[in-house]
Amino acid sequence: SFTAEQKIIDPTPVGEFIEAAKTVSKGAYVPRFIAPDMSVLVVDDNSMNLEVIRGLLSATKMLVAMASSGEECLHKLEESSYDIVLLDHMMPGMDGIETLAKIREKDKELPVIALTANYIPSGEDYYQSKGFNGYLPKPVDGEKLEKMIRRFLPESGVMDMEPSEYAEPETELSSEYDFLRNIAEISVENGIKYCGGADSFIHSLKLFAGIIDDNVKELSDALTREDIEFYTIKVHALKSSARIIGAEKLSDDAKKMEEAGKRNDIVYINENNGDLLDEYIRFKGLLSPLYKSESENEEDKEPIPEGELESAYEAIKEMAPQMEYEGIEMVLESLRKYSLPEKDREVVINIEKALKTFDWDKIEEIIN
Numbered sequence: 001s002f003t004a005e006q007k008i009i010d011p012t013p014v015g016e017f018i019e020a021a022k023t024v025s026k027g028a029y030v031p032r033f034i035a036p037d038m039s040v041l042v043v044d045d046n047s048m049n050l051e052v053i054r055g056l057l058s059a060t061k062m063l064v065a066m067a068s069s070g071e072e073c074l075h076k077l078e079e080s081s082y083d084i085v086l087l088d089h090m091m092p093g094m095d096g097i098e099t100l101a102k103i104r105e106k107d108k109e110l111p112v113i114a115l116t117a118n119y120i121p122s123g124e125d126y127y128q129s130k131g132f133n134g135y136l137p138k139p140v141d142g143e144k145l146e147k148m149i150r151r152f153l154p155e156s157g158v159m160d161m162e163p164s165e166y167a168e169p170e171t172e173l174s175s176e177y178d179f180l181r182n183i184a185e186i187s188v189e190n191g192i193k194y195c196g197g198a199d200s201f202i203h204s205l206k207l208f209a210g211i212i213d214d215n216v217k218e219l220s221d222a223l224t225r226e227d228i229e230f231y232t233i234k235v236h237a238l239k240s241s242a243r244i245i246g247a248e249k250l251s252d253d254a255k256k257m258e259e260a261g262k263r264n265d266i267v268y269i270n271e272n273n274g275d276l277l278d279e280y281i282r283f284k285g286l287l288s289p290l291y292k293s294e295s296e297n298e299e300d301k302e303p304i305p306e307g308e309l310e311s312a313y314e315a316i317k318e319m320a321p322q323m324e325y326e327g328i329e330m331v332l333e334s335l336r337k338y339s340l341p342e343k344d345r346e347v348v349i350n351i352e353k354a355l356k357t358f359d360w361d362k363i364e365e366i367i368n
Contacts, residue, residue, distance in 0.1 A: 009263055013121055031059045031146055031161070038157045039063040039080075040149070043073040043099070044088040044115060046237045047356050048207050048244050049138060050325075053086065055200040056142045057149075066325050068358035070094030074102055075323075082110070084152050086136070089116045092233050100131050111152035115140070117240040139194040139244050170198045177202060179289050186286075191246030201245070202290070208245050209287040211356050216277055223273055231269070232261030238280065250279055304338035313367055316351065320363040328355055328363070 040062055042053050050066045057064050065082065067073040071094055073087065085103070089096040100112055114127040114135035127135040134148055150158065171192055173180065180188050188201075195201040215238065222231035235257045242251035253276050260268040312331050319327045332355070335348055347366060354362040 033158050033160050034061045035153055035158045036061040038083045038153055040084050041065045041067060041076055041082040042086045043067045045069060045091040046240055048204050048241045051204060051207060052195055052244055053140055056145055056196045070099030072323060073099055084149060085110060085112045086115055087112050089114050090233055090236050092230060097130050104131050113148055138240050142196055173198050183286050185247055185249060187246035187248060194244045205245055205287055206290055207356055208241055209284060210353060212280060212284050214357060216281060228261050228264060232258055253279060301337060301339040304340055309344060317367045320360055320367060323360050
């Protein structure tokens, strides 16, 4: 026999352990209410989390506004009023707890729900002690999201609906995406479940693939300048994004790096960061067929009508200073059905890339 000594990394109690059988995916979420006069502000530095929550809530007809930082959240609250706020805990700059403190200086009653990708023992008590009205774990489950929102919306603003009254989200991939089932690193079933449907899953995959290069650079630069706090926040976001698309191993590996960052274990990070980034970069190749199918369809599109492109650029120019994500996304969506001149196609692609990372200054630079 032998004895192995192991130091305690984190003395926080893990809570009660309850063994449970693995649950089977229930498929896409179908909401049970509409609230067209209600509004929600979703705050998260991860564009995929924002898109998933917006997708889950779209059928409720609520106005869904989005912000990518604590500062932007406060800006939007100054400009407009909202019935409920979903606020990410871990963000660069002003985090969720700091942002909530600023909100509570002016509004004690606004329902604010914490979003977190980290398990916290007695999470409800913890976040309520910080001033939140509740919390939701990420990836966000549609039914839990609905129950949480219903708790804080006035009955007069909500109309109950039967699931049969909604067009149920598609849960099967079209044949052009069959290649995804051959990617061992991705669980298609989990991706569709977390994203709320097949269409949202494909959209999330494109978002995920489109920002790999930028994220790899940010992670590498943070490590070079030994900014472990920022590195930890970015790898935390990778953990969440990978989980959303069903990339379980990548998510678990990112989680290990996040935990190392929280305990300031620079040795572990330096030893394993290269492997994590190599694993992450591989997804560019694995997901490249997503973009091949788009380019093949380009030839079937009609040329954009004269004047429509100029109108689209003017609309984006007006909305970028106001950080109107949804409006710009709608404009870009209208452009995708047309064939664009090569120069303009490059401009639109660059705007799409900047929008994915909420780089409003870059969008203004491109459009001007």
